[in-house]
Amino acid sequence: MIAARPQPAQGHFRTPLMETPFHPRLAALAETNDWYGWAGMKSLHSVYDEELEYFAIRSTAALFDISPMAKYRVRGPGSEAMLNRLTLRDVRKLAPGRVHYTAWCDDEGHVLDDGTLFRLAPDDFRLCCQGRHLPWLLDTAEGFDCTVTDETDEVAGLALQGPCSFAVLAAAGFTGAETLKPFQLRDFPHEGGRVTISRTGFTGDLGYELFVAADAALTLWDRLWSAGQPLRLKAIGYNALNRARIEAGFIVAGADFTPADQAIRTDRVRMPDEIGLDWMVDLTKSAFTGRRAIAAARAKGTLKHILVGLDIADNTPAEGAIVYHRGKREAGVVSAAIWSPTLKRNIAIASLDRPYGSRLTDDLWVEIYALRELRYAKLMKPARIVPRPFLTLPRRSATPPGRF
Amino acid sequence: MTSCDAIVIGGGHNGLTAATVLAKAGRRVMLFEAGALGGTMATVEVAPGYRSSALSHLVNRLAPEVVAATGLEMTCLAAPPAPTVVLGDGDPVILRGGYGARLEGVGAEEALAFASLRAKLMGQAAILGRMLGHRPPMPGDFGLGDAWHLGLTGLAVLRKGRAEARDLMRMILTNVADVADEYLTDDRLKGLLSFDATLGAHLGPRSPGSLLGLHYRLTGSAGGVAGGQIVPRGGMGTLAAAFVSAAERAGVELRPGTRVARIEAVQGRATAVTLAGGEVVSAPVIVSAIHPGTTFLRLVDPAEIDTGLTRAFRRHRSKGNVAKLNLALNHIPAFGGLAEADLAGRIVIARSTDHVESAFNPAKYGAFSPDPAIEVVLPSLGQPEMAAKGCTLSALIQFAPYDLKEGWAGGAPRLLDTVLDILDRHAPGLRAGVIAADLLPPTEIEARCGLPGGHWHHGEMTPDQLLFNRPVHAAAGYATPLDGLFLASAGSHPGGGISGLPGLNAARHVLEVAR
Numbered sequence: 001m002i003a004a005r006p007q008p009a010q011g012h013f014r015t016p017l018m019e020t021p022f023h024p025r026l027a028a029l030a031e032t033n034d035w036y037g038w039a040g041m042k043s044l045h046s047v048y049d050e051e052l053e054y055f056a057i058r059s060t061a062a063l064f065d066i067s068p069m070a071k072y073r074v075r076g077p078g079s080e081a082m083l084n085r086l087t088l089r090d091v092r093k094l095a096p097g098r099v100h101y102t103a104w105c106d107d108e109g110h111v112l113d114d115g116t117l118f119r120l121a122p123d124d125f126r127l128c129c130q131g132r133h134l135p136w137l138l139d140t141a142e143g144f145d146c147t148v149t150d151e152t153d154e155v156a157g158l159a160l161q162g163p164c165s166f167a168v169l170a171a172a173g174f175t176g177a178e179t180l181k182p183f184q185l186r187d188f189p190h191e192g193g194r195v196t197i198s199r200t201g202f203t204g205d206l207g208y209e210l211f212v213a214a215d216a217a218l219t220l221w222d223r224l225w226s227a228g229q230p231l232r233l234k235a236i237g238y239n240a241l242n243r244a245r246i247e248a249g250f251i252v253a254g255a256d257f258t259p260a261d262q263a264i265r266t267d268r269v270r271m272p273d274e275i276g277l278d279w280m281v282d283l284t285k286s287a288f289t290g291r292r293a294i295a296a297a298r299a300k301g302t303l304k305h306i307l308v309g310l311d312i313a314d315n316t317p318a319e320g321a322i323v324y325h326r327g328k329r330e331a332g333v334v335s336a337a338i339w340s341p342t343l344k345r346n347i348a349i350a351s352l353d354r355p356y357g358s359r360l361t362d363d364l365w366v367e368i369y370a371l372r373e374l375r376y377a378k379l380m381k382p383a384r385i386v387p388r389p390f391l392t393l394p395r396r397s398a399t400p401p402g403r404f
Numbered sequence: 405m406t407s408c409d410a411i412v413i414g415g416g417h418n419g420l421t422a423a424t425v426l427a428k429a430g431r432r433v434m435l436f437e438a439g440a441l442g443g444t445m446a447t448v449e450v451a452p453g454y455r456s457s458a459l460s461h462l463v464n465r466l467a468p469e470v471v472a473a474t475g476l477e478m479t480c481l482a483a484p485p486a487p488t489v490v491l492g493d494g495d496p497v498i499l500r501g502g503y504g505a506r507l508e509g510v511g512a513e514e515a516l517a518f519a520s521l522r523a524k525l526m527g528q529a530a531i532l533g534r535m536l537g538h539r540p541p542m543p544g545d546f547g548l549g550d551a552w553h554l555g556l557t558g559l560a561v562l563r564k565g566r567a568e569a570r571d572l573m574r575m576i577l578t579n580v581a582d583v584a585d586e587y588l589t590d591d592r593l594k595g596l597l598s599f600d601a602t603l604g605a606h607l608g609p610r611s612p613g614s615l616l617g618l619h620y621r622l623t624g625s626a627g628g629v630a631g632g633q634i635v636p637r638g639g640m641g642t643l644a645a646a647f648v649s650a651a652e653r654a655g656v657e658l659r660p661g662t663r664v665a666r667i668e669a670v671q672g673r674a675t676a677v678t679l680a681g682g683e684v685v686s687a688p689v690i691v692s693a694i695h696p697g698t699t700f701l702r703l704v705d706p707a708e709i710d711t712g713l714t715r716a717f718r719r720h721r722s723k724g725n726v727a728k729l730n731l732a733l734n735h736i737p738a739f740g741g742l743a744e745a746d747l748a749g750r751i752v753i754a755r756s757t758d759h760v761e762s763a764f765n766p767a768k769y770g771a772f773s774p775d776p777a778i779e780v781v782l783p784s785l786g787q788p789e790m791a792a793k794g795c796t797l798s799a800l801i802q803f804a805p806y807d808l809k810e811g812w813a814g815g816a817p818r819l820l821d822t823v824l825d826i827l828d829r830h831a832p833g834l835r836a837g838v839i840a841a842d843l844l845p846p847t848e849i850e851a852r853c854g855l856p857g858g859h860w861h862h863g864e865m866t867p868d869q870l871l872f873n874r875p876v877h878a879a880a881g882y883a884t885p886l887d888g889l890f891l892a893s894a895g896s897h898p899g900g901g902i903s904g905l906p907g908l909n910a911a912r913h914v915l916e917v918a919r
Contacts, residue, residue, distance in 0.1 A: 085707050107712035107878065107885070139715050143706035287672050289710040292885055295672075 017042045020067035021156040021217030025225070029235045036238075039130070039152075041068040044237035051341075053240035057203050058342055060232035061164040063224060064241055066157040066209065067217075070115075070132050074125040076146030081286075083117065083125060086140045088272060090285035094119045099183045099198050103277050104133075105290030109297060110260035110269035112136065113253050114277065116200060118185055126211070128157070130253040131262070140289065156217035160224060161207030161244070164231045166401035169197070169208060172227035177208070178400040191219050199401075202241060204248025206395045206402070246336050246347060249309055249388025251275060256307065256335040256349055267304075271297055274305035275351075276388065305332075306357040309388040310348040312366055314381045315339050318348045321366040323356070327380060331356035334366060340390060347390045348383070361385050408432040408657070410689040410914065411677055413664045413703075414893065416443025419693030420647040420656075421907030422892045422914075424474040426691070427654035429915050434685060435656050436677065438663035442644025444853045444860075445902065447790075451840035454732035455790045457640040459849065459860070461781040461798040462486075462750060463902055464633040465624025466643075469537055470904030474650040480642040485632035486749030489742060491830050492592035493755055496740040499596075503622060503631030514590045521587035525622055526630060528572050531560050533623035536898035536905055539913050540871040542881045577867065580618055581609040581757045595754030598761070599777050603802055604860045604900065606725050608764030609757050613866055620865065624901065633749060639783055639790065643902070667692070667699070667889060669708040674889035677703075688888055689918050691910060695855055695862045696875040696895035697722055704886065713885055716876035721869060722895070724846030724858035725767060727804035727816075729823060731797040732839040736785070737831035744785055751780040753830060763803055770809035772819055777802045778826060794839070799823065806846040806857050816843050861900025862893050871897055882910040883917065890914055 018041045020026075026044060034045040043065065046053060056062040074083060083091045087102045094100050096119050103114035115129030123146075127137075137148045160168060169177045174188050177197060185198035193216050201207030212220045225233065245252070253259050260269045271294055272281050281294055297303050312318050318337040325331040332352030340347050348366070350357075356364070368379040395402055408431075412423040415437025427433045440446065446458040463481055471478060488499040497509040504522055507515045534557045541550040561569045575583060580601035584594040598609035601618035608614065626632035636643045651658060663680040667690060676686035692699040700709060700717045736744065739751050754760055754777045763773040779800040784791035801823055808815045820843045828835040846858025855862070863875050872880045875895040882890045882897075892910030894900040 081707050085711070107710040136711060139718075140711040142714055142718075143701075283671070285671075287669070287708045289712065292672050292710070 020065050021214040022065045022067060022158070022221055024218065025221045026065060026235060034237065038238070039068040039070065039132070043068055045239050046237040047235045050237070050239045053234060053236035054243050054341060056232065056234035056236055057162050057205060057240060057244045059163065060234065061160060061162040061168050061228055062234055062236040062240070063221075063228070064159040064161065064236050066159050069128045069152070069157060070130065070150070071152045071155050071157070071211075072127045072134070072137055073149045073151045074127065074137070074141070074146055075123060076144075077123055078145035079123055079125050082141045082144035082146050083127075084286050085144070085288055086137065087117065088277070088280040088282060088288060088290075090282045091117070092285070096120070096122050097185055099185055099200050103272060103280055105272065105294070106260045107289060107293065108260070108269070109271045109290035109293030111257060111272055111275060111277065112260050114251070118196070118198060120185070120196065126151075131259055136261070154214055155211050156214045156220075158210045158220065158224070159201055159207065159241075160210060161201045161203040161205050163206055163395055163402065163404040164233070165207050167231050167403040168224060168228040168233050170403070171231065172223050180208075181399045182397050190223070191216055195220055202248070202250055203244035204250070204389055204391055204396060205244065205393055206398075242336075243338050243341070246338050246349060247340050247342060247389070247391040249349070249390055251307065251349065252336070256351070270305060271303060273298065273303050274307065276307040304354060306352050306354055308350055308352055308357045308385045309390055310334070310350050310364070310366065310383040311386045311390075312337075312346040312348055312381050312383045314368075314379060315346055316368050316370050316379060317346065318366045318368045318381070321348070321368045323350050323352060323383065324365045324367060324380075325356050325360060326363050327365045331364060343391055345390070349388070357385065405676070405684050405686055407686045408434045409687060410691060411436065411685060411687040412656075412691045412693055412892075413677065413699070414443065414693035415441040415658065415660060416693060416893070417445055417644070417647050417902055417904055418892050418894060418907030418910075419443070419691070420651045421470055421474055421904040422691050422693055422911040423656040424647075424651045424654045425908060425911035426689075426914060427651070427656045428473070431689075433656045434687070435651065435658050436662045436664050436679065437658070437660045438854055439660070441648045441658060441660045442641060444855070445640040445644040445647075447639030447641025448730065450730045450796055450842055451732035453792045454784075454794070454796045454839065455639060456730040456783050456796040456798045459728050459844075459853070460640060460902060461635065461783060462633045463636055463643065464621070464626050465901045465903045466626065467537065467903045467905050467908070468625075468628075470908045473908055474647070474904070475653065476650050477646045480637040480646060481627065481634050483627070483634050483637070485626060485629045486635050487746055488596070488633070488749055489740060489746060489751045490592045490596045491740050491751060491753045492595055496742060497590070497592045497596070498746055501632070502625070502629040510590050510593065514588065514593070517587050517589070518593055521583070524571070525618060527564060527568065528575065529619050529622035530630070531557060531572065532619050534560060535871070536623060536903075537909070539881050539909055540874070540897045542872050545881070575615060576619075577613050577616070579610050579612055579614045581614070581761070583615055584609075584757060591756035592754075594757045595759055595777070596752050598757045599752055599754040599779070599802065602760060602764065603779070603800065604726050605866070606721070606723065606767065606805075606864060607866070608761045610761055616867070617865065620899065624903065635749065635781055635783060637787060640902075664703060666705070667703045669704060669886050669889070672708070672885075673887040689890065689914055690888055691890045691892045691914060693892040693907060693910075695722070695893060696720070696879060696891050697856050698854070699891065700879070704889075709885060713876070713878050716878060720875055721864040722857040722859040722862060723806035724849060724860065725803045725805055726860060727801040727819060727846065728844040728849065729797075729799040729801060729820070730842045731799070732791070732794065732841075733797055733834065734794040734837040734839055735833070736782070736795040737797065737827070737834040737837070739780070739831045747782055748785045749781070753778040753780070753826060760802070767803035767805040770805055770807050772804050772808065772815065772822075774822055775826070776804070776823065778823065780827070794837070797827075799827070804845050806850075806859075808845070812845040812847045816845050816848070819843060819845065860894075862895030865899045870899065874899065882913040888918075
């Protein structure tokens with residue numbers, strides 16, 4: 001009835017781990033050699049020292065390679081309508097030159113992924129996310145006057161985060177960056193081409209994300225790196241970023257929720273309302289995939305889970321801990337936890353089974369298993385539900401940004 | 405903007421049934437049909453003075469409850485069950501009564517074996533048939549009514565004894581070839597069962613699940629005779645006219661020649677249809693009795709439905725396997741040298757299981773067999789109004805795959821030639837007497853009837869597309885993910901054939917949920 005669609009040829013399977021466009025620079029800097037595979041690309045857990053890298057984010061400036069993020073380009077007159085079918089938020093409200101954080105679901109209303117949607121021009125969008133979704137995007141685009149392309153390999157990405165990040169941009173000659181407001185983006189000239197800079201990030205700090213053609217990646221790195229050295233710009237790995245994102249209360253697909261297309265067990269999927277994304281769901285806009293299921297779950301009260309921030313007594317990170325109500329009834333699990341160096345608090349993101357976390361919010365405990373020299377110390381510690389983000393920094397949203 | 409209580413899209417027998425039942429319940433109903441009322445059920449002129457049924461040519465499963473609910477006028481079906489003649493090698497076999505209640509042309513032992521198989525299959529069909537007349541049980545939305553129906557079905561199974569229940573479970577998903585071999589030795593009878601089980605499906609007799617097609621056929625009845633068949637007087641168009649006049653009597657506003665261009669929806673609710681001329685008609689209930697794939701991939705804005713639903717309909721298997729041939733002949737062909745009275749039903753050219761299986765094999769690879777199996781009806785026998793002189797012949801050719809590799813432009817004349825050769829072999833002189841021929845491969849059926857894939861049943865009738873998965877799971881049980889939009893074509897439960905049940909069940913569901 002409908003002709004088969006040509007599948008784009010991809011050669012990624014020939015190399016078990018691909019190198020990102022910034023690899024030569026990262027390899028030269030990597031002291032810990034703590035490589036791991038992120039979406040099939042060589043990435044660093046840490047570059048030289050996880051602690052110091054974290055403090056680069058919060059005290060000076062940090063450079064993090066986000067090239068492995070999946071990046072999809074949606075172009076054409078029908079792209080706004082297509083993305084409105086795909087995502088939970090109303091794309092009509094996203095002005096050109098702006099970015100918003102959004103998510104998308106399958107027909108059952110279970111979250112497939114979250115990501116950032118960049119409106120580069122009225123009919124030109126970039127969608128950045130953790131997972132690979134090209135078949136889903138192509139199927140969603142059927143019947144819309146738009147094209148969807150995977151530009152993950154063609155576009156390199158850098159996150160420049162931290163209080164001095166604007167100062168680094170300014171020193172690198174990106175004039176005009178001071179007028180960028182949070183979630184705003186603009187193109188800047190670079191080496192005869194251009195770099196798209198948005199005031200976005202995953203740290204809850206002042207910061208920017210830069211997207212550039214892969215062949216201009218190294219010159220962009222060098223431009224930032226040389227300008228940033230007097231400002232203590234550091235290259236960082238994922239572990240430092242992960243701490244910052246937990247403080248900022250951000251969730252990670254595959255860690256804090258299992259994307260619906262990856263869940264093996266049918267009861268492990270999550271609706272937006274179950275991972276703290278209920279605010280995104282716009283039932284007043286046009287229809288979107290999962291709308292019916294989400295509205296029905298709300299009406300019938302069949303939501304099963306809830307994602308909460310926890311403030312836990314004691315200083316042992318509660319990574320993977322089980323959450324209990326009244327110390328005995330199991331109420332959920334901690335999906336991310338750190339001792340926050342900035343807040344000096346033991347914080348965690350937990351997935352609870354309603355009514356725990358929704359109706360029953362008191363008397364929660366976490367059981368932390370701390371492995372101490374071949375013996376587990378079982379710590380039962382009281383936990384309090386607190387709003388996310390745990391950490392709010394005024395410098396994140398001040399315009400013009402500070403130079404510090 | 406015009407408005408009414410319910411809009412029905414599609415004026416085939418299911419659309420007409422749904423519209424009539426809704427109108428009889430007091431709803432103001434408008435029915436839009438792109439072509440002529442009756443849909444694929446029509447009588448056409450093959451050549452001046454020679455008339456035949458456009459597509460289907462027999463009535464063998466028109467449901468009594470549909471007749472009762474619509475008040476259908478049945479004079480065109482007032483006839484005893486017509487015989488089936490099987491032409492294989494050697495002498496023909498003739499089945500009379502309801503699917504061979506009486507056999508001619510086989511030995512006494514084989515007749516007994518057939519009677520025992522017939523009784524077995526009829527008994528099983530009677531149980532399975534209980535599932536057809538109401539909404540299929542929907543997992544996750546299982547009501548008291550479902551429990552009642554399933555309970556009654558379970559009781560019916562148990563009443564026949566444990567051995568019969570076990571046999572039903574053993575046989576239900578098996579293939580017709582094995583079951584035929586289990587009981588029969590006569591190749592002509594095996595060929596007939598193989599043909600009937602796979603007619604219209606992309607299955608060979610040895611394909612798993614092919615027996616279900618035969619079960620489905622035997623759930624039908626005609627003139628109160630289970631497994632019976634009737635050649636309607638005046639062709640299928642007369643029956644279509646009866647459906648139309650029932651709808652008219654019920655007060656349905658019928659709008660033939662009016663194509664629906666779009667189904668309008670807002671935030672998950674279907675609200676109106678826009679006609680090809682631009683007119684917008686709104687209604688709280690829209691019943692689509694056209695192909696479900698057309699409904700969801702062509703009429704509904706993709707922005708209004710979920711991506712997974714689009715995916716499901718892209719995967720929906722609905723490519724036709726049968727070509728239709730209408731011939732105008734200058735004489736009455738003497739198939740098998742039989743008397744006219746014996747030829748007044750259907751004539752099946754199926755020598756054996758292997759014959760049907762071999763006819764299917766090339767279909768898997770986008771070709772048709774040089775030796776297809778064929779069902780022939782002579783609609784003009786005993787009906788001079790269908791052919792003043794000579795005769796008309798209506799044939800179904802199995803298998804004719806929709807995706808013919810060589811393309812149907814070149815393939816159709818070749819297939820016609822092949823079929824005429826075969827017919828001529830069984831009725832010498834037939835070929836020389838052809839006045840006009842009209843061969844409709846699935847692509848032509850698609851074009852003439854607006855039926856994507858040219859699939860008679862609006863979708864394969866295999867277990868993956870039956871019951872709560874018909875046409876696709878999210879749109880099964882007549883209600884769809886778009887509130888206010890219901891499906892009522894053969895693409896919905898219970899499926900194809902001139903039964904009217906999808907339309908009746910859908911209308912009853914509408915009346916239940918949209919009071």
